[in-house]
Amino acid sequence: MDFLILAIIILAVVAIFQLLKIYELSRELRPDEAPVITEADSRMNARLGIVFIIGFFTFILWCIYKWGDKLLPEPASKHGVEIDQLWDVTMVIIGIPFIICNVLLFFFLNKYRYKKTNKADFFAHSNKLEAIWTVVPAIVLSALIIYGLRVWNDVTDHTSISANENPVNIELYARQFDWTARYAGADKKLGDANFQMINGSNALGLITPEAITDRLAEITKDSVALRAKLDEQVRLEGIIFPKKSKPVDPHAHGAASHDAGAEHHTPAPNPEAHAKEGEHGGGHHEDPYAWAGNSKPVRAIVDELERLSRMKRSIETFAKKRFTSSGDDLLVKGEFHLPVNKAVLFQFRAQDVIHSAYMPHFRVQMNAVPGMKTNFAFTPTITTAQMREKTKNPTFDYYLLCNKICGNAHYNMKMVIVVEDQASYDNWIKEQKTFATQMAALLAPPAADSTITQTLVPATDTTMAKAPTAKPAK
Amino acid sequence: MSHVIDHGHAADDHQDHHHHETFFNKYVFSQDHKMISKQFLITAIIMGIIAMLMSTAFRLQLAYPGEKFPILETFLGKWAKDGVLDPSFYLALVTIHGTIMVFFVLTGGLSGTFSNLLIPLQIGARDMASGFLNMLSYWFFFVSSAIMVYSVVIETGPASGGWTVYPPLSALPQAMPGSGLGMTLWLVSMSIFIVSSLLGSLNYIVTIINLRTVGMKMTRLPLTIWAFFITAILGVLSFPVLLAAALLLIFDRSMGTSFYLSDIFIGGQALEQTGGSPILYQHLFWFLGHPEVYIVLLPALGLASEVIATNSRKPIFGYRAMIASMLGIAFLSFIVWGHHMFITGMNPFLGSVFVFTTLLVAIPSAVKVFNYLTTLWKGNLVLTPAMMFGIGLVSFFITGGVTGIILGDSALDINVHDTYFVVAHFHIVMGSSAIFGMFAGIYHWFPRMYGRMMNKKIGYAHFWLTFVGAYGVFFPQHFLGLAGVPRRYYANTEFPMFDGLVDINVLVTSFAILAAAAQALFLFNFFYSIWRGPKAPQNPWNSNTLEWTAPVEHMHGNWPGEIPHVYRWAYDYSKPGKEKDFVPQNIPMGDGEMDEGH
Ligand code: HEM
Numbered sequence A: 001m002d003f004l005i006l007a008i009i010i011l012a013v014v015a016i017f018q019l020l021k022i023y024e025l026s027r028e029l030r031p032d033e034a035p036v037i038t039e040a041d042s043r044m045n046a047r048l049g050i051v052f053i054i055g056f057f058t059f060i061l062w063c064i065y066k067w068g069d070k071l072l073p074e075p076a077s078k079h080g081v082e083i084d085q086l087w088d089v090t091m092v093i094i095g096i097p098f099i100i101c102n103v104l105l106f107f108f109l110n111k112y113r114y115k116k117t118n119k120a121d122f123f124a125h126s127n128k129l130e131a132i133w134t135v136v137p138a139i140v141l142s143a144l145i146i147y148g149l150r151v152w153n154d155v156t157d158h159t160s161i162s163a164n165e166n167p168v169n170i171e172l173y174a175r176q177f178d179w180t181a182r183y184a185g186a187d188k189k190l191g192d193a194n195f196q197m198i199n200g201s202n203a204l205g206l207i208t209p210e211a212i213t214d215r216l217a218e219i220t221k222d223s224v225a226l227r228a229k230l231d232e233q234v235r236l237e238g239i240i241f242p243k244k245s246k247p248v249d250p251h252a253h254g255a256a257s258h259d260a261g262a263e264h265h266t267p268a269p270n271p272e273a274h275a276k277e278g279e280h281g282g283g284h285h286e287d288p289y290a291w292a293g294n295s296k297p298v299r300a301i302v303d304e305l306e307r308l309s310r311m312k313r314s315i316e317t318f319a320k321k322r323f324t325s326s327g328d329d330l331l332v333k334g335e336f337h338l339p340v341n342k343a344v345l346f347q348f349r350a351q352d353v354i355h356s357a358y359m360p361h362f363r364v365q366m367n368a369v370p371g372m373k374t375n376f377a378f379t380p381t382i383t384t385a386q387m388r389e390k391t392k393n394p395t396f397d398y399y400l401l402c403n404k405i406c407g408n409a410h411y412n413m414k415m416v417i418v419v420e421d422q423a424s425y426d427n428w429i430k431e432q433k434t435f436a437t438q439m440a441a442l443l444a445p446p447a448a449d450s451t452i453t454q455t456l457v458p459a460t461d462t463t464m465a466k467a468p469t470a471k472p473a474k
Numbered sequence B: 001m002s003h004v005i006d007h008g009h010a011a012d013d014h015q016d017h018h019h020h021e022t023f024f025n026k027y028v029f030s031q032d033h034k035m036i037s038k039q040f041l042i043t044a045i046i047m048g049i050i051a052m053l054m055s056t057a058f059r060l061q062l063a064y065p066g067e068k069f070p071i072l073e074t075f076l077g078k079w080a081k082d083g084v085l086d087p088s089f090y091l092a093l094v095t096i097h098g099t100i101m102v103f104f105v106l107t108g109g110l111s112g113t114f115s116n117l118l119i120p121l122q123i124g125a126r127d128m129a130s131g132f133l134n135m136l137s138y139w140f141f142f143v144s145s146a147i148m149v150y151s152v153v154i155e156t157g158p159a160s161g162g163w164t165v166y167p168p169l170s171a172l173p174q175a176m177p178g179s180g181l182g183m184t185l186w187l188v189s190m191s192i193f194i195v196s197s198l199l200g201s202l203n204y205i206v207t208i209i210n211l212r213t214v215g216m217k218m219t220r221l222p223l224t225i226w227a228f229f230i231t232a233i234l235g236v237l238s239f240p241v242l243l244a245a246a247l248l249l250i251f252d253r254s255m256g257t258s259f260y261l262s263d264i265f266i267g268g269q270a271l272e273q274t275g276g277s278p279i280l281y282q283h284l285f286w287f288l289g290h291p292e293v294y295i296v297l298l299p300a301l302g303l304a305s306e307v308i309a310t311n312s313r314k315p316i317f318g319y320r321a322m323i324a325s326m327l328g329i330a331f332l333s334f335i336v337w338g339h340h341m342f343i344t345g346m347n348p349f350l351g352s353v354f355v356f357t358t359l360l361v362a363i364p365s366a367v368k369v370f371n372y373l374t375t376l377w378k379g380n381l382v383l384t385p386a387m388m389f390g391i392g393l394v395s396f397f398i399t400g401g402v403t404g405i406i407l408g409d410s411a412l413d414i415n416v417h418d419t420y421f422v423v424a425h426f427h428i429v430m431g432s433s434a435i436f437g438m439f440a441g442i443y444h445w446f447p448r449m450y451g452r453m454m455n456k457k458i459g460y461a462h463f464w465l466t467f468v469g470a471y472g473v474f475f476p477q478h479f480l481g482l483a484g485v486p487r488r489y490y491a492n493t494e495f496p497m498f499d500g501l502v503d504i505n506v507l508v509t510s511f512a513i514l515a516a517a518a519q520a521l522f523l524f525n526f527f528y529s530i531w532r533g534p535k536a537p538q539n540p541w542n543s544n545t546l547e548w549t550a551p552v553e554h555m556h557g558n559w560p561g562e563i564p565h566v567y568r569w570a571y572d573y574s575k576p577g578k579e580k581d582f583v584p585q586n587i588p589m590g591d592g593e594m595d596e597g598h
């Protein structure tokens, strides 16, 4: 059916095209026809202009009639009502010049269209007129600016909400391509997080003592594996280390490993030492890995080892500072709940690229930017159940969308938002699990099916967690 | 004025050159502004066709998500297996479509064509200040166009992060396939493009300041020239900032710096590039990006001013106010960029400042609209195809302009930012207006470029189908946006709340195909008329400006003898006491006649 419409349109265009071509060719036979525009040309186009402007406004009305109920759905938040009032006022203010100017344009086109006998009025300027249409828009816009900024201030003022309304604290965390909602736990605070903490059992990079241990163990395990790989590579390529070297230098250990032949216990390069050397080194640019020569694989492994070591030191550094543990925070996916008529203070974070949290029914949108925390506070006023009644749509749901291009599945990055009364909300929240329990479950010693555990918890070995890790750099 | 060049001598020089003209330096490495203008135009038309076909392809996907269009597979191969567009290639098409339309068609193409054609001819100069730089400007443009088009066919696909290429998405090849080689090519292409644009703009500015003929005061310049002049200044001031943004992005991508990156975990790894800010890029980008919309729009408004005044047989109303409003718009356009960033988490107070400056732009814009309307009022409107496109431009400028007041108001922007409401807004006010200005220019100056006339009947058909088509495509998109449909979505099928909106998309796509097909009329008319159109008279539209006093035949130096002197402004149409309804600028003042130009 739709194809039919398309086909007809295309055929119509082709037909017009052909007709004009025939016309054009036949015209060729009448040379010297003056290419000027005649009264008839002007009349035809002026009339089409009238048809157009009537058609245009009819079209707009028809669109509103057909889709009007889907536009700007009823605002379901306190500030949404304010925004919609501003919207209505603005629509009137812009609607008037939109209609008047478009109508005048096509009206003049018809009224003053070219006639041989007419002569245009030589009217080059008028200070009075120009002053009028500078001053009037200026006044109207000033009013609109003042009104708009008052609403904007109300909407963005989170401090009074935090101070007076004891809001629910929620973090929306975005990554390619899903959302996680994190609710402040028993301490009523969102705990700390750091992107270097992210791993298979800690997608948000949350900080708790257990998570730190787990993450450090993982790094240690990765480095051990890498060192083994390095030894293997060194042997394969037959790289020889120079005799004289500092004890921490990799060549010494590497050389030793050849004699010992026991790969697993090989003390391999100690990149930390070099990282430190680099820091203090100032002027001297000696390549600590000169022994590796041009071997790309070796250099790659060494670089990776250094990277892990830097990350480890960084984690150890912030682990020593005071942090708010996130262990009590509740993590939910798929859908999240809000109590009706209670203020919610959102914090937004992103893992990889910019995303944007868009909740059109609540008139809420805020970017989630890597490396930054952004906020938005609002109070939902209509429960999902009430909205289902109002819209006569038993399957109605509020949605959180992603509204900043973030990759291939950008169009499918969503959460359902359920607004409900306080009692239902309290029940729901009781059922949610804390991050600490969720992580513990993930890290539980491998059950019968070890493959599953392994995919869930990549590169984490519980036995390794107890192994002593490198001492923090001083 | 000491800087006026010796025209007589220049004329002799050019007679000499004439004999040495070969195919290569006439048609390829030409330094003649008229030929360069044609080169820009033809390149822009080709780029325009490519970008338009891309839009039809992704419009099909939006209207019929998941349905099979074997034709897509024919053209796109692995990107449309079984005729269904791949999500990553959808984004690629949207990105390249936007980039080509904004930069290659409406910046390079529009300014390149008409600044080159009209500046020397309308101010009375033999050529641009530097023919050589002018030639370089075109060839840089050509190379950057070629690279951009080439990037579409590489294995991993072209840049796909949107025409604004925000990092980190655009900075990290792990983030999406298009952020690999495709993005590198995008950056290379744009850097070369910026060089082209700067060479062109500097040339335009210098030419307008230095090479005006005797009597051509700044206050007698046609509005076209004023528009090109202001546009060139905007370009010179803003494009370097984009170049800086692009360079920093190149550093982040390939040298491990972190201007725009911080705290990122991607591809299973925490990046070590920290301390930068993705928002910094947006500030730099939009510092160009907003002036850019006026770089696109002002030349179109200038062309329309000239076309509308000429065909209304009436002076443009409020010549000085028109210049002042263009200057006002240009100035304000540098201090409004933050309206693209209201919801990046920037300080709400800073947002307020940008609301203020942004809404101020509405004042000079309103003045322009009212002045156009008053120009038509009591005119004797000769509705040439060019005039119809000029009228179309004014209509789009009104319709698209008013929604800017919504988007510039931060509180309202919260809900429509990055939705189809924005897509509707900028396609109408910038896309359609500027394209219509460009068409008006082509129909009006075709006789000047090729010495022949385009067919007016096909011109009318082209206008009406395009006008109706453009409104049909872009107006309903407001409704999609109000229903909350985000832009850059491959499909709207994943959210039940959008289920009722499929038929809007079908409607929009039908109009898009109509509008696209209508361009075949234009192409036929254009190329047919170049060779077979009826010979143009010297001054087909009875216009006042100098370009119509120059001979139609291709020649270096524009005028065979001395360059005409100018005695009056460009808008003495239907002047009382004159027999004809136009008095060209090179006609001396009669006894006791007053010049309206100052
Ligand atoms: C042939 C008629 C055109 C059609 C049917 C069309 C349609 C579209 C559509 C559907 C989008 C994608 C919206 C999205 O998914 O975000 C888009 C994006 C865009 N279009 Fe057009 N367009 C047309 C002409 C133009 C013109 C003349 C311009 C010149 C300004 C233009 C500039 C853009 C830009 C800048 C984007 C944004 C790209 C991005 O999101 O990065 N388009 N167009």
Ligand SMILES: [Cu+2]
Pocket: A174, A175, A177, A354, A355, A356, A402, A403, A404, A405, A406, A410, A413
């Ligand atoms: Cu996203």
Ligand SMILES: [Cu+2]
Pocket: B289, B290, B293, B336, B337, B339, B340
């Ligand atoms: Cu802007």
